[in-house]
Amino acid sequence: MDLLGQADHGLTSPAVLLxxxxxxxxxxxxEVERKFNIFSTADVARESWKNDGEVILxxxxxxxxxxxxGLAFEHVQVxxxxxxxxxxxxxxxxxxxxxxxxxxxxxxxVLRTNHTLSTKQVARHTGGLRVGKFLKSWTYES
Numbered sequence: 105m106d107l108l109g110q111a112d113h114g115l116t117s118p119a120v121l122l123x124x125x126x127x128x129x130x131x132x133x134x135e136v137e138r139k140f141n142i143f144s145t146a147d148v149a150r151e152s153w154k155n156d157g158e159v160i161l162x163x164x165x166x167x168x169x170x171x172x173x174g175l176a177f178e179h180v181q182v183x184x185x186x187x188x189x190x191x192x193x194x195x196x197x198x199x200x201x202x203x204x205x206x207x208x209x210x211x212x213x214v215l216r217t218n219h220t221l222s223t224k225q226v227a228r229h230t231g232g233l234r235v236g237k238f239l240k241s242w243t244y245e246s
């Protein structure tokens with residue numbers, strides 16, 4: 105559901121599952137297709153998944169962290185028993201959601217963290233909207 109929750113943001117909204125489990129990759133593809141039958145915004149999500157959805161099978165945890173960083177997505181949800189591993193190694197994301205008991209919707213709706221985030225790989229050079237984006241800074245020399 106979290107993949108489709110990202111895919112239904114628009115026709116070009118990426119949703120990618122990174123895993124080192126071939127079984128999870130296969131099951132994930134089947135589950136996405138199954139969810140289209142019950143998802144209320146399936147028309148948008150299906151088109152988005154067709155254009156920008158992907159399951160990437162990685163060889164290691166290091167590769168998963170590198171791939172996720174390279175994608176620089178708005179939301180990066182990491183379901184892991186070792187959240188600090190990814191927190192220590194990743195910096196290019198809009199919002200990093202860590203651990204098996206968290207999800208992007210929880211962060212958006214319950215924790216009330218910033219939801220105006222970098223999209224289209226802009227997270228490679230900036231984070232989400234913050235008060236500093238509205239302040240003009242000056243430099244001077246004397």
